[in-house]
Amino acid sequence: MTAALTAPFPWSDVWGQDAAVQTLRQAASDPAALSHAWLITGPPGSGRSTLAYAFAAALIADHPDDENAMRQVLAGTHPDLTALRTDKIIITIAEARSLVERSYFAPSAGRYRVIVVEDADRMVERTSNVLLKALEEPPENTVWVLCAPSEADLLPTIRSRVRAVRLREPEVADVARLIALRTGIDEATAEQAARHAQRHIGMAQRLATDEGARRRRDETLRAVLGVRGVGTAVEVAGHIIQAATDDAKTLTAERDAAERASLLRTVGVAEGQAVPPALRSQLSALEDDQKKRATRSLRDGIDRVLTDLQSMYRDVIMLQFDRDDALINSELQADLAALAAAWPVERTLIALDAISDTRETLQRNVSPLLATESLLVTISSGRTP
Known part of the structure; x- marks a missing residue:
């Protein structure tokens, strides 16, 4: 209970x-x-x-x-x-x-x-x-x-x-039950969202209610599975960063516009009216804060993709040890089983380590695109840089 x-x-x-x-x-x-x-x-x-x-x-x-x-x-x-x-x-x-x-x-x-x-x-x-x-x-x-x-x-x-x-980490069934109750979504979709979100309640709710988010997640994992060399690694990395950028803009654009309108309304500037020089510093400070928020939103979006990739290669490890009872991405089981059979365990561990290193690297001031390209090249080659 x-x-x-x-x-x-x-x-x-x-x-x-x-x-x-x-x-x-x-x-x-x-x-x-x-x-x-x-x-x-x-x-x-x-x-x-x-x-x-x-x-x-x-x-x-x-x-x-x-x-x-x-x-x-x-x-x-x-x-x-x-x-x-x-x-x-x-x-x-x-x-x-x-x-x-x-x-x-x-x-x-x-x-x-x-x-x-x-x-x-x-x-x-x-x-x-x-x-x-x-x-x-x-x-x-x-x-x-x-x-x-x-x-x-x-x-x-x-x-x-x-x-x-x-706090303890909630069980998938608990999160699914909560999401179904909150959103009215069917039990199967709620269970899939809870599993794919790895029991993160907020992310599970978004996946359950946003078909586009579910589709982008599936397309990203399948695209990474299809990386076969530097060329496709660069292409897929570009798609990942662009999708994360678009997602971040969607999440922040409406809020940014509302904050700007609220500030201008508070200082008595009508919509479409030029901002007086004395008030431009306030508007500039707001825009600086919004840029910082957009940067965090982008980094959070890329980190969510990396978390999904970790879950996928975690599933590969499970299959390599003959465990198929608790897969996060069970919809990809056939593809992951083929990968588990083709790769030694050591190569899967290299992929997982590379993802962890990339998550840490992105907390510093590095290019998300270059970091993601390097990660996918490492995964596809099975060799550390």
Whole structure:
């Protein structure tokens, strides 16, 4: 039985994390069990942010039946909630300093002031150091809630100042059931989406509801399977980067236009009217932020493709060891079985290592196209560069 079926509001959207919900519910209701800083860790899609905001809602509400306050928290509009969710590659020092300043404000309406930091792993060392004193000696009624994939993603000095809550990875069946319930999609499509997303709830929901995303994923995997040399490696790499770029533009274009229109409306500039010189710096700052968000969106898109490729070669390894009972890409089983028979295990491991190295490389300032081309040449040749 999942937590979503047993826990009351505001915990009802947290699926499959009964132990974590129980720990945080106890902390929200018993001051003796409440730490001043928490770290929620778990794999992508496990529900870190959902749990963080449910915890914040329970902390801020005056009592367990104060649904109005809790709904405000979940909507991100309560004055005692400060949340940072970055669309950029890193969390900046300026953003961290702003959080620290807010943490010293007394609660204005609720029991606690809660600071939620999503993607806390995106803080470099200098930025993390800004938080240290605030985490070590916060005001009595302030609670910090950080979210990250793992404790290892944060500095030891940060880890020593927080209480960790580790989420378990949900089962495919759990994610499929949730997606079917949320979207009304048929069970077979929901199961396939959950499996292809490797139990990442957000990605599973997108695959379940976006036929184009499902098609692009299938075409990409089949294209990589068809790479036979440098020529096709370069061609397929180009297609992968172009598809990721188009996807990133689709995800960000509408939001960018809405933000620009909102800014111009706020400063009194009518649509189509020239922007006064005094306001151009504000517009330029917005555009810089949007460019950084677009860069992250592109990198995230390429990383999703690499994650899919990892799942494919993981399936090949499974087949090479005569395991066909838990394939992620069972629709490609015949092709993967042929590859498993043709390749030695060592070559499949080279492919998996190359994908991991490429994912790390793309976190630095390298050309995504060149990195992807190099990866596909390595996979097709079975030799490391």
